[in-house]
Amino acid sequence: MSADASSSGRGPRIALLPLDERPVNVRLPADVAAIAGASLALPPRETLPDLRKAGRADELGAWLEAASDAADALVVSTDMLCYGGLIAARTSADPLATALGRLEALRAIRERHPALPVAAVTLVMRASDSYNPQEEPDYWATHGRELHRLGAVHHRAFAGQTGADLAALEAGIPRDIRLDFERRRLRNHQINLHALSLAADGAIDPLLITADDTAEFAAGTMEQLWLTQWSRILPIPGQVLMYPGADEVGAVLVARQLALILDGTARFRVECADPAGLERIPNFENGPLRVAIDRQVRAAGAELVDDAGAMALLVHAPDSRRRDLCGHIPQFDGDDRNDAARTAELALRLLEGGRDVALADLRYSNGGDPLLIDALRERGILTRLAAYGGWNTAGNALGSVVAAAAATQVARGAGTYDAAAARRLLLHRLIEDWGYQSVVRRAYDAGLRSFDAPGEAAAARDVARELNALLAELAPGTTIDSVSFPWHRSFELDVTLTGATA
Template identity: 50%
Template structure:
């Protein structure tokens, strides 16, 4: 058991080294007067240079051994690959990365009472020709690789495996490199479900970065959802679109658990139909995604009368941006409608 006389600390193994993944979660923890520990910069990744996976695992063991540590929040992508970009570009073998999951099992044996929350990402396939955060061949084949994932997803129910040339103009050696890395990462995500089932993890979020209704990552979520249905612990796993905000959400979850409180959120939107639209770069409705994010943060969603009223601004139905209004809406200015709803709820004395 942790010593109640020690100032509580949460240890975060972040998704990468950007401020949104390192500084923002620390700001969240500071609101509750809790110290957030993150690894030193010298072992974190730096853009396309991977972090030191062995050192990061050692840091996590050290933090778990500290009796002041009351919760671990772990990015599986950081622990196994040395960061988010490395998960898309590294050549580490499946055997090597799976072995790094043993750190979490060691921590569970060392501190059976220490809660461990984790997030693992479904690998994205950017619909672009930018290789800034992708393998270098993305400059030539990126959009075609993205399209291949969507076309393969549409063929999930088919029994025939078409010749590769019928599916994509991308050279076979490029498809092999890309798909082999996806396969490795998918096996990792399946393995994290096993860590939930054997109680190594207390909570798991599997989130999808830059996805689409039909995409390689969305197909992988079909298979992951199958095992979430088969494994009893799968009901406690949350799978939804997200990436950079998840660290802060899981720190909030840790704070709530440490304080023994559960906040409640009621969700509303000026454009009710917008709640059922699928936002750009996502693969589920705004309502479903928001509900999962609330639960990931350790809160609960209620129909009315929540501690907080969450006002959502719905995506544009034509997918041009998040702000254009629709002629058939009474107030065609969607932004004005959202602002008016916020004002109305504030005037009613709600926390918005």
């Protein structure tokens, strides 16, 4: 979907200022809106970022204020509003005063439209455990992992733990690099604090404070402690939620605004064949999955209930060995096959009992469990799911499932449900999260290759052919019209499906 287009529909109109220009932040929220017959207004494509080229933050703020006049609700990324996108929030030299001035657009919108629902998300800046500078300042190529470790050591010291030699670690990172990085963190932390102030003033509700690529001990996790304390101290009239996630949040908040506009509340009962897995901390996250589930559901304006008639949020729990499908190919064993079979059998029992089932496939990072998909296909129930997600982090996959399933429930209650849109989204996530990330992507250095122009064109043709072969087995008559690589690398892709019907 073009970023300057709106999804068709006669229902509610939601204006979205996305986290960045990638399909998960633009297309996925539009697909969720379409389930309920809603349209999604997006900024003109030329104002959005292009990988490391920042979006036009001032123009984006002006667009948001103008869009608020015709919208039934807003969903806003503060990273886009303040800096021009996710990567710009980590790399730009914009001073704090400039970023704060842009954030004040939300207060101006509240003054113009006192009753307009405005939901916002602000990210805690990450420090990835890598030497990959594509999404970070250039010095990440030489000092990235040390900066990641430095945050963990500071956090442990803050918590009163001793161990690593902080002085030695700091001495190994040039002072100018440490100064630049920590100043960026401080600037972004002040933006997050100001977002809390706006929530206290009633300018935004809810405010989600999320974090991607974090860990139990990390700079971002320490900042979340400080933000949590301020969220408790300030008398905030609305809701503030803090949990792991990023790229799925736009879709989650679209689902929440749909629930508000259509006056409905989605209800989920968590089902899991491995209940102990709900207590595990997934890769790249800093708390138990059980807590993340609760907050993702609440963020979507939905409820967790103990009602055997509610839609089942079926969780394929994280792998206790914390394996990742990007970067290497795991050797599956008997335990893997047994766990996949247990989840598939539970899905079958739920469906045979008349339950709707939304499946969060969280066993591995960066791709759906191929053994689970095979087990579901053997039982003939894969395309009977209400929603599916298995991409990137547990938070990404979980949030996209909750968003689609919540929109489905609310739309059914309001009489605006578009079954064809729901099926297209289900097939899209299956063919991308399993078909590409777990199967086809293995040929491209397990998802870590960057492309030149000829290589990208050839890869797009090959991937389209392979995915169409898989799709023909899942949904005869449905085809992939186009494949592209948004950031010119094999890690993620965009596909367009045609012919998917209910």
